[in-house]
Amino acid sequence: MIIRPARRTENINEYYFSAKLKEIDRLNAVRSEEGKDRIINLGIGAPDGMPPVQAIEALVESARQPGNHAYQSYTGIPELRQAFAEWYRRYYGVELDPAAEIQPLVGSKEGILLLSLAFLNEGDKVLVPDPGYPTYLSATALVQAEPVKYDLVEENGWQPDFDALEKTDLTGVRMMWTNYPNMPTGAPATEELYRKLADFGRRHGIMICNDNPYSFILNDRPLSILGVPGAKECCVELNSLSKAHNMSGWRIGMAAASGEVISQLLKVKSQMDSGMFRPLQLAAVQALSQRPEWFESLNAEYRKRKVLAGKIFDMIGAEYDPGSMGMFLWGKVGSDNPLATEGPDGSPLGAGEDLRSPGEKVSDRILYGAGVFITPGFIFGKNGRDHIRISLCAGPEILENAAEKIRELMG
Numbered sequence: 001m002i003i004r005p006a007r008r009t010e011n012i013n014e015y016y017f018s019a020k021l022k023e024i025d026r027l028n029a030v031r032s033e034e035g036k037d038r039i040i041n042l043g044i045g046a047p048d049g050m051p052p053v054q055a056i057e058a059l060v061e062s063a064r065q066p067g068n069h070a071y072q073s074y075t076g077i078p079e080l081r082q083a084f085a086e087w088y089r090r091y092y093g094v095e096l097d098p099a100a101e102i103q104p105l106v107g108s109k110e111g112i113l114l115l116s117l118a119f120l121n122e123g124d125k126v127l128v129p130d131p132g133y134p135t136y137l138s139a140t141a142l143v144q145a146e147p148v149k150y151d152l153v154e155e156n157g158w159q160p161d162f163d164a165l166e167k168t169d170l171t172g173v174r175m176m177w178t179n180y181p182n183m184p185t186g187a188p189a190t191e192e193l194y195r196k197l198a199d200f201g202r203r204h205g206i207m208i209c210n211d212n213p214y215s216f217i218l219n220d221r222p223l224s225i226l227g228v229p230g231a232k233e234c235c236v237e238l239n240s241l242s243k244a245h246n247m248s249g250w251r252i253g254m255a256a257a258s259g260e261v262i263s264q265l266l267k268v269k270s271q272m273d274s275g276m277f278r279p280l281q282l283a284a285v286q287a288l289s290q291r292p293e294w295f296e297s298l299n300a301e302y303r304k305r306k307v308l309a310g311k312i313f314d315m316i317g318a319e320y321d322p323g324s325m326g327m328f329l330w331g332k333v334g335s336d337n338p339l340a341t342e343g344p345d346g347s348p349l350g351a352g353e354d355l356r357s358p359g360e361k362v363s364d365r366i367l368y369g370a371g372v373f374i375t376p377g378f379i380f381g382k383n384g385r386d387h388i389r390i391s392l393c394a395g396p397e398i399l400e401n402a403a404e405k406i407r408e409l410m411g
């Protein structure tokens with residue numbers, strides 16, 4: 001390179017799944033030459049179902065209209081903001097001003113970086129969950145803020161330990177990331193949890209950023225942190241059509257917060273893009289109008305898949321919570337798990353000769369031995385080191401095929 005990369009990139013790596021998918025592509029090329037099946041990917045949470053028919057029809061029809069291909073408003077069309085507001089009122093019981101308290105996004109992932117750019121200065125501190133979505137850490141690093149990790153542990157239901165947080169030195173902490181139903185653990189949101197978070201943020205002058213894309217998956221009662229009275233004083237929520245509407249590739253999300261927060265978010269966003277394609281926005285309006293039957297049908301399928309994923313974990317010897325929510329199953333494996341005592345090629349491992357976490361050892365053994373990729377939990381933080389995660393975004397026949405391949409591996 002003719003110049004050195006910016007210092008802000010020194011503390012981040014390529015996103016784990018970006019690098020892993022390239023590795024899987026290389027392995028698939030070799031497997032094809034050897035006449036083997038392609039690797040079964042149970043890693044990424046990209047829904048495999050179709051979006052609502054009405055959304056597809058709206059996209060196609062509106063794309064035929066010659067006036068719909070120009071730059072769009074930075075704030076989104078009024079119809080979309082109104083649809084988001086009605087969605088929140090209908091399912092979360094939250095009132096939002098569509099003109100001032102909603103900002104459409106190119107997926108909620110964009111919102112993580114935009115909020116960080118809008119509200120964090122170099123050296124500011126950010127409370128980040130461990131385990132948690134890796135993008136919280138990378139966005140913090142990109143704006144040269146300092147992450148302060150807080151532990152989520154099974155014994156506490158994967159919820160923050162508020163006693164420990166109160167004893168933490170919160171000097172310089174301006175933001176806290178939360179995510180419920182939790183990814184990767186599947187821990188549910190509760191009204192009490194959201195009240196505690198809002199109270200914590202208000203008392204300490206910390207913006208609580210709740211990432212809420214999984215609230216409809218395997219969950220009959222979606223909750224929003226903005227349902228807590230007075231939450232808009234200190235809370236912002238990100239949401240998305242990716243998971244609950246099978247539209248991950250469409251990149252349609254939103255931020256909801258007080259008008260003051262949204263105006264600052266827009267100040268940054270308006271420098272970065274020129275508005276969402278109008279046919280996408282009109283399609284999103286139709287997706288957001290889905291009745292409860294849509295989610296009931298969606299979750300009936302995910303329940304079947306979770307049972308099959310549980311059978312894989314039973315076979316591996318991984319402990320899991322059958323009542324978890326979201327589109328992943330989170331399983332615990334120990335260093336004594338048979339698959340964690342073998343190298344990727346099946347050779348025995350001696351004590352102390354391999355520094356990989358138990359979850360990574362199990363994941364690698366299954367990937368290279370059975371041709372099935374299961375996400376190792378270490379990528380979400382140290383509290384995920386002895387865990388693995390199965391995505392429910394693979395159909396029953398794929399999960400059954402994966403189970404058979406793992407069964408053959410284990411003899």
